[in-house]
Amino acid sequence: MRLTAGWITCLSLWCGLAPAGEPLWLVNAHLLDGRNGADAPLVDVRLDGARIAQIRPAMPHAAGLDLRGSYLLPGFVDAHSHIEDPAAARRALMAGVTTTRVLGDAYLKALATRDLIRDGYVQGPQMLVSAGHIRPQLGEPFILSFPQFGQYLASPLQGADHVRAVAAAVVARGADVLKVGASERAGLASTDPRRQELSYEEMRAVVEEAAKSGLYVAAHAHGRSGANAAVRAGVRSIEHGTYLDDETLALMRRQGTYFVPTLAIMSPLGDPRGDSADAIALQIRTRAMMRPLREVVARAHALGIPIAAGTDGTYGEGEGGAVRPAHEVEELVAAGLTPSEAISAATWQAARVLGIEARTGSIAVGLEADLVVVERDPRRDTTTLYEPMLVVSDGRVVLNRFY
Ligand SMILES: [Zn+2]
Structure with missing residues (x-):
C-alpha cells in the first residue's frame, strides 16, 4: 500500500x-x-x-x-502472483503480503485493483502489475483488453516489430513490468513447457521497449532454449526455470538475472485436483517437473544467483488460491536454502527483483x-x-x- x-x-x-x-x-x-x-x-x-x-x-x-x-x-513481497480482484488482494494482505508483483492479468482486473489500492478504496498489498502476458498466443482475455490487436485472435503474434508494438501498448496502458513467454505453459494439456515461445529477437524487442520507460521484463521460462534466449535478451528475472541448464545459470550469474522458481505451485498444493484434461495433465506433469526444479534451485543457490519467493498463486477461492509465501519458504528450505535465506527470498530479495528495495522489503x-x-x-x-x-x-x- x-x-x-x-x-x-x-x-x-x-x-x-x-x-x-x-x-x-x-x-x-x-x-x-x-x-x-x-x-x-x-x-x-x-x-x-x-x-x-x-x-x-x-x-x-x-x-x-x-x-x-x-x-x-518485513512484510512479505510475493514476487510472482496472480492477484486480480479486491477480495484476493485483501486475503493476501491478511497473509502478510504487503507488496506483490502480478505477472499476468486477464481483462486488466489487476491493473484496476492496483489503482483502487493505491487510491485508498481497497485494502491490499502494493501491486506492480504486468497487464498481460506477451506471447505468440495472446488469448482472448488479452485481445478483449487490447482490441487493436484483433488480428492475433486468428494468427500468432510473431516478428520483433509486431511484438514491439504489443509491448508499447502494454506500457502505455500502465504496466509496471512486462511479462514475456519464453516457453509454453505447464498447466495446459495442449502446451509443452519445454517448447520455446518468443524468439531471442522478439524478447529483445520487449526488453528495449520496456527500457524506454524505465521498466524491465520478467520471463515465464521452463524450457532450456527459451530460458537461455530470455537471459541473453536481458530479462530481469526468470520465472519457474524448471529446465535451466548450466550454461544459462552461468549467464544469469554473470548478468545478475534473478530467479523466481515458484516451487510451491508445482507441489501437490498447486494441483487443482479436478478431472479436466488440464488438471490431469498438470497432475502428471508436476510429478515429473518437481525434481528438476528443486535441483535447479540448489544449483542456482550454490552459484550465488539471487533467488526470490513467488507463489504464482491467485489468493482466490479456486485453483492456485491456497498458496502462500510460507509455502514457498518451506519449499526453498527443502531445496537447500537456510531458513534465513528463504525468509530473505520472501522479503528483501523479492523487493530487489521488483527494484523497490530502497523503499520496502x-x-x-x-x-x-x-x-x-x-x-x-x-x-x-x-x-x-x-x-x-x-x-x-x-x-x-x-x-x-x-x-
Ligand atoms: Zn504465473
Whole structure:
C-alpha cells in the first residue's frame, strides 16, 4: 500500500491503534530484518506515518503495542502472483503480503485493483502489475483488453516489430513490468513447457521497449532454449526455470538475472485436483517437473544467483488460491536454502527483483513500515509464517491478533 493525498479521513476498515499522524510504538519483538542477519535482537520500533522512524534496543515496560517477544519481519513481497480482484488482494494482505508483483492479468482486473489500492478504496498489498502476458498466443482475455490487436485472435503474434508494438501498448496502458513467454505453459494439456515461445529477437524487442520507460521484463521460462534466449535478451528475472541448464545459470550469474522458481505451485498444493484434461495433465506433469526444479534451485543457490519467493498463486477461492509465501519458504528450505535465506527470498530479495528495495522489503529507519509479526522464531519453525499475528502496511495496522 502506498499512501496518497486521498487519505484524509481514517476509513473504519483501516484504523490502526494510533490515530493518523501519531507515532506508533511496536515494542518487545525480536527483529529479523530480512537481510539474512544472524542475530535477532530484542527491539522497540517507532512508526511515524507510513515510515519506520526509529529502532532501539527494547526497554523494559516501554509504552506501545507489546509484541511479547515475538518475531518482527518485513512484510512479505510475493514476487510472482496472480492477484486480480479486491477480495484476493485483501486475503493476501491478511497473509502478510504487503507488496506483490502480478505477472499476468486477464481483462486488466489487476491493473484496476492496483489503482483502487493505491487510491485508498481497497485494502491490499502494493501491486506492480504486468497487464498481460506477451506471447505468440495472446488469448482472448488479452485481445478483449487490447482490441487493436484483433488480428492475433486468428494468427500468432510473431516478428520483433509486431511484438514491439504489443509491448508499447502494454506500457502505455500502465504496466509496471512486462511479462514475456519464453516457453509454453505447464498447466495446459495442449502446451509443452519445454517448447520455446518468443524468439531471442522478439524478447529483445520487449526488453528495449520496456527500457524506454524505465521498466524491465520478467520471463515465464521452463524450457532450456527459451530460458537461455530470455537471459541473453536481458530479462530481469526468470520465472519457474524448471529446465535451466548450466550454461544459462552461468549467464544469469554473470548478468545478475534473478530467479523466481515458484516451487510451491508445482507441489501437490498447486494441483487443482479436478478431472479436466488440464488438471490431469498438470497432475502428471508436476510429478515429473518437481525434481528438476528443486535441483535447479540448489544449483542456482550454490552459484550465488539471487533467488526470490513467488507463489504464482491467485489468493482466490479456486485453483492456485491456497498458496502462500510460507509455502514457498518451506519449499526453498527443502531445496537447500537456510531458513534465513528463504525468509530473505520472501522479503528483501523479492523487493530487489521488483527494484523497490530502497523503499520496502527490509526493516530500517526511513523504509516503508510494511511489517509482519509471527509468534515463533521462523528460523527454527517456518510454519509460524502461515498465520501472522500482526500485519502493518505503510504504518497502518491491518491485522492484530494480540488479544
Ligand atoms: Zn504465473
